Amino acid sequence: MRILFIGTEVSLKNSPEGIVSRALVEGFIKNGCTVDLVSPVLPDSIAGVSEYFTYDAKENFFVNKLHKKITGFEGGGFYDYCCNLIDSINLENYNLVFIRSDPVSLHKIALHVNEKSSIQCVCSFGDVGSVNPYYKGGLLTQLRKKNLVDLEQKIIGRGNIITQTNQRSIDLYQEAGFDISRFQVLPNPIVSTVDRSQPLLSAEALSGYSPAIAECYNEVSNASLKHTHNVAFIGSFYGERKPDRMLDYFADREDVALHVFGGVRNILFEKKGMLYQWMKEKGLKELRDNAKKRGVKNFYIWPFMPIALINSLITNRFDGLINVDADFNPNPFLSSKVVQYLSYGKSVFNFSNEGATVDLLRESGIDYFIDYSSPAKDSRSYEALSALTRPKVDLADYYSREAVTRRFLNHLAVK
Numbered sequence: 001m002r003i004l005f006i007g008t009e010v011s012l013k014n015s016p017e018g019i020v021s022r023a024l025v026e027g028f029i030k031n032g033c034t035v036d037l038v039s040p041v042l043p044d045s046i047a048g049v050s051e052y053f054t055y056d057a058k059e060n061f062f063v064n065k066l067h068k069k070i071t072g073f074e075g076g077g078f079y080d081y082c083c084n085l086i087d088s089i090n091l092e093n094y095n096l097v098f099i100r101s102d103p104v105s106l107h108k109i110a111l112h113v114n115e116k117s118s119i120q121c122v123c124s125f126g127d128v129g130s131v132n133p134y135y136k137g138g139l140l141t142q143l144r145k146k147n148l149v150d151l152e153q154k155i156i157g158r159g160n161i162i163t164q165t166n167q168r169s170i171d172l173y174q175e176a177g178f179d180i181s182r183f184q185v186l187p188n189p190i191v192s193t194v195d196r197s198q199p200l201l202s203a204e205a206l207s208g209y210s211p212a213i214a215e216c217y218n219e220v221s222n223a224s225l226k227h228t229h230n231v232a233f234i235g236s237f238y239g240e241r242k243p244d245r246m247l248d249y250f251a252d253r254e255d256v257a258l259h260v261f262g263g264v265r266n267i268l269f270e271k272k273g274m275l276y277q278w279m280k281e282k283g284l285k286e287l288r289d290n291a292k293k294r295g296v297k298n299f300y301i302w303p304f305m306p307i308a309l310i311n312s313l314i315t316n317r318f319d320g321l322i323n324v325d326a327d328f329n330p331n332p333f334l335s336s337k338v339v340q341y342l343s344y345g346k347s348v349f350n351f352s353n354e355g356a357t358v359d360l361l362r363e364s365g366i367d368y369f370i371d372y373s374s375p376a377k378d379s380r381s382y383e384a385l386s387a388l389t390r391p392k393v394d395l396a397d398y399y400s401r402e403a404v405t406r407r408f409l410n411h412l413a414v415k
Contacts, residue, residue, distance in 0.1 A: 002035075003095065009100065011043065013270060026046065073104075110158070122160070165356070190343045243291075314346065329353040331356055331357060
């Protein structure tokens, strides 16, 4: 099978969304597919990709976000680039066009493909679109939602396949009156195999990274030795995904150190410029001040790091990991990092409501979660809580890149 894979997040080096997108590409390749990739400039090449079509024009992040705020659709030239590319290549050379959002507006590309060819299109959503619970409020919000509903109805009406990361998201579409016969679940895969017996990286191994990254790795390793227990949150806080409940939960625990890798949007780490730097520092300062105000005794913020370094640190220095969902009930969002968390065999402290993340963790045997609807603080010892939050079923093979994409391809063949 030959696949034309189109996406923007695949070009983000250390963000969970970018890592997952690359894992899907790699999964297709490992299942014997020939993959041609259309994306912005990649930080590193992906082994096995047959041909790259690279969009290298500079974009104005803020103008694009303003356009999205008004219309619901991301601005920028990537969509036009893809349409022009589709006009110039022979689509009959492909068996499948696979489009991975975010942004949802990328899936307009499927409609352009439909006009040119009968080739099968898959619109793979990283998050829900028009049924997103964020879309509540005033006239502008309702306009954005209407635009997305119109786009999704057109995509479905043309016979394209829609994937969501979990069944809860599909249920929301059904409740909103969508025909879900073309929907299927494509879970986020585990992005890399974790050797649970691996040692810390040597100086020689670290020499392959920038001096700043190598220094940060050593700082994390040394800082963790000062504490009895170390837990890590990997990701960003924004919108309704707030750190407050997490900070309150670990406040006043002298024996636990709380480490945040990232904290603000990954793009603020990856983009250059004074404005990006100011936004990053402002967000991180607010997070530090919030942790101090709420009484977290041992608190660290580290930058996003390459997955190989994260794997090594989590394996050797950390007891648990943290997921923080937005406070929606039920929760339709399944963070791209949660499946990866399970590959470590460590405790997973999940701050959420009933929904997609709780469903996944229950598959692994973790029933305990910190429920937003219950304000009571759990005062049990860290050791007792850790026992409740460790996975009992190993899902590493089931959610590997190869297994997730193989099941998806087999399902396509059945259809």
